[in-house]
């Protein structure tokens with residue numbers, strides 16, 4: 580399998596996980612690691628994983644169309660220069676922008692919100708308004724409360740109806756966050772600050788009842804040997820910023836699974852562990868935290884920036900996500916369409932994997948199946964939010980094919 584480049588790594592941020600330690604005792608036949616063989620991992624002589632780091636049994640995903648219970652589409656609010664975090668004044672109201680986080684909105688939310696809130700609180704306002712109740716709005720609101728403000732969220736939709744609720748739900752802080760040749764020279768350091776702040780904050784949600792946030796294992800499954808050259812990118816492919824190396828010290832790495840420990844039917848496998856956001860529970864936790872701290876919601880749709888100046892609060896953190904394109908007439912936002920096919924949750928599937936252009940992530944609130952072939956350019960410039968059933972079925976079929984292959988391997 581070829582080394583993972585930035586695009587691969589971003590694709591792989593989702594995953595499969597699981598289970599226990601120690602060798603193969605008690606594993607279903609064929610789901611236990613295979614014995615080393617020249618056909619596997621191209622490394623037949625290397626030792627397997629030590630017992631304390633072994634791959635346990637892998638619970639199969641029931642990849643059938645009968646279990647496909649929803650298809651959702653979401654638009655990533657992508658800005659070539661990175662998220663908008665500047666301020667402006669409308670009348671006597673200070674507007675602090677916090678939008679345009681591409682495919683990294685959940686991941687960067689706490690760090691981005693920290694920057695926005697520090698600007699909003701510069702003159703210690705007693706009250707702050709937040710426009711938007713997605714990942715960015717909710718986290719900014721909670722951070723403003725922590726900074727001592729009384730906060731009201733104004734939004735057309737509350738979290739469950741927002742685009743944020745339709746995200747994959749994984750730690751992907753540099754997914755479609757900017758273009759390499761369009762971001763400011765200062766952006767990488769700013770990004771690092773946001774990513775580190777967020778990552779640390781997520782620790783506070785680990786281990787809570789309902790598992791709003793947890794670490795799960797991810798696997799990259801491949802038939803191609805390491806070093807196998809990638810086909811050249813099609814003309815017009817943009818170079819997205821690849822910033823992950825800046826936080827390598829806090830990011831679990833993908834490491835090769837030796838042949839003797841590889842339970843999968845593909846010869847080349849890499850494994851990592853990544854944060855997963857179980858958005859149903861995590862979102863509920865955020866909404867509850869906000870309300871418990873005295874926060875207020877008001878459903879309201881704004882039709883122009885001038886309307887924000889009519890709010891009683893004179894400091895507004897503006898988090899409308901992709902809608903900034905119409906509300907703020909901000910054409911620096913490019914839509915990047917993404918679709919998820921949802922399979923009925925299986926609690927035992929607490930892992931994720933990437934296989935033949937499809938990414939799968941077992942979450943508590945559903946199994947995410949996403950076609951990601953085409954990499955970061957997939958969906959670029961596409962604002963169509965109508966579900967594509969054929970794409971969803973194809974994704975599920977690819978997952979089913981993996982397990983059929985696995986079954987064949989089991990039967991020898």
Ligand SMILES: Cc1cc2nc3c(=O)[nH]c(=O)nc-3n(C[C@H](O)[C@H](O)[C@H](O)COP(=O)(O)OP(=O)(O)OC[C@H]3O[C@@H](n4cnc5c(N)ncnc54)[C@H](O)[C@@H]3O)c2cc1C
Nearest residue numbers: 684685686711712713715735736743747748749881900917
């Ligand atoms: C398929 C897919 C998978 C993704 N996976 C991940 C992932 O795994 N990890 C990750 O970190 N990121 C992921 N993302 C990116 C992430 O979902 C976005 O960056 C994030 O949701 C943006 O959040 P937001 O709060 O800015 O916007 P939104 O979620 O769109 O929220 C906007 C809010 O503003 C309100 N609003 C908008 N216009 C108005 C108006 N005119 N008046 C009043 N209110 C208004 C809306 O009602 C809503 O409450 C993914 C995106 C997609 C599409």
